[in-house]
Amino acid sequence: MKNHRNVITNAIKLIVGILMILLVVVPFVWMLLVSFQEKYTMYYLESFIPSTIKNYIDAFTIYDSSLLRWLLNSAIVSLFTAGIVIITSTLGGYGFARINFKMRESLFTLYLSTIMIPFATTLIPLLIFFKTLGLTNTYLGLILPFCANIVPTFWIRQYVKNLPKELEDAARIDGCSDIQVFTKIVLPLLKPAIGVVALYTIWNQWNALLWPLVVVQDMSMYTATQALALLQGGTQMATNWGLIMAIAFITGLPMFIMFLAFQKMFIKGMVLGALKG
């Protein structure tokens, strides 16, 4: 009886697993196949055999060779956002975990409740402010709204709360100020959490669409994701699908590499960090 049950369980695991893998892999493989085709139409696909890398060459030369610039824009913006978020979240996270003042918890709850605010509700005023300040079509304009994110601060706060307090207390007795305790004792211990914050922020910024669409009109300042979204928007008949698929692949590649290199850290941070609330 028990063996019988195990066989069924294993069969379910096998079948469901295969179905899920197909569901995920088929669209990606399809993208790759199309990106290596020269002759394609909406109605007819000549063959599945990769036959040309022309689309990949075109991707970098077409639109005045802008793709490299767009990728660079995305990289610059993502890295700078990550840098700023690391600073604000480690300082804020430590503060909200360890530095006492009246109303600290209510203030934190107020900040945390901002995860419920639809971005659409801040979108229009942000654009109007940024226009006034001359921040449209600039890197800073792309970066700033992504710094107003309480989630990384929340993660760091949780992380600090789980650190033993003895080390910090000992350092205080030795005459260290709060700031010295933070930089000398706590910051080195936060390295794994900082890695997670960096990955999350880069991922979030690289993949963003709505804000870049709004704040950047100048083609040379597009992010790669934004450019892809705008390029593929033509009518389906006129769209050069092989080229679009090649650009989609190139745009996704950095995230693919990041995912492969840091998979465990990536998942752990996102999921556990979110759950501990």
Next chain:
Amino acid sequence: MRSKFITYLIFFGPISSFISGLLFVPIIANIWYSFHRWQGVGSEPIFVGLENYIALFSDSDFLLTLFNVARYVSFILPLVVLVPLFLAVTFQQDDKWSKIVRSVVIFPFAFSMVVEGVLWRWVYQPHVGPASLLKIDIIGNYATAIYGVAFVAFWQAMGFYMYMFLAGIGSIDTALYESAKIDGASSLQIFRYITLPLLKPTLAFVVTMALIWNIQTFDPVFVVTHGGPGFSTLTPVFYVYWLAFNRQDIGYASTVAVILLIITLIIASISLKLFQRGE
């Protein structure tokens, strides 16, 4: 006293200025704009009181976006709860096969909705795409387009939700399973009487976040159907975007954004309340 002030400023200053300057102030500004008629950034806003709010009720496009997002959410919510929960229970062990399936399922979550929306536009091609086997043009049809878009969003996020449930399952004391097994409970019984009740906090979190995120859906719609065919996949966020940037109707766009905020807050708090009552 002064050094204490500087300490507060260093630790809480940066995050507080970002949160206030880029979230709290804009929300207040948005509410303020919603009481104005304001056609384009260059022109002067004119105070009109509740005029925009009254106009909402007779705006059939706005009502259509609410209808669309209701269809979208009611399709995607069961999917992102039931499928990932089933996957998490099925592949919770650390054998090699489960590990492989788990990392494949989370894979689409690494990429932007834009890259994947492009993939799925091709998958949905009625003539040569894989979906052509179904013989229907899912995203070209008024009745089905919104579900086609929602499926892409589900496909992208299913791994994320699965890991949420895995984390919830992982925090359950394994001794409970052991003793249930000794007592001869079937895996279905174990799921019903041990896993499910103890997963309630995870479930509450997943449902609430899935509601908040999917009410605000924009990226998959923008890429896969761009609101069409007709307005059949136009969602409230897309409508705000379209009103503000194509029609330059800033006052009215802000009004829709305020309503969206209110709807989100109400639905999130109802969801949390329902789960609290069940405890």
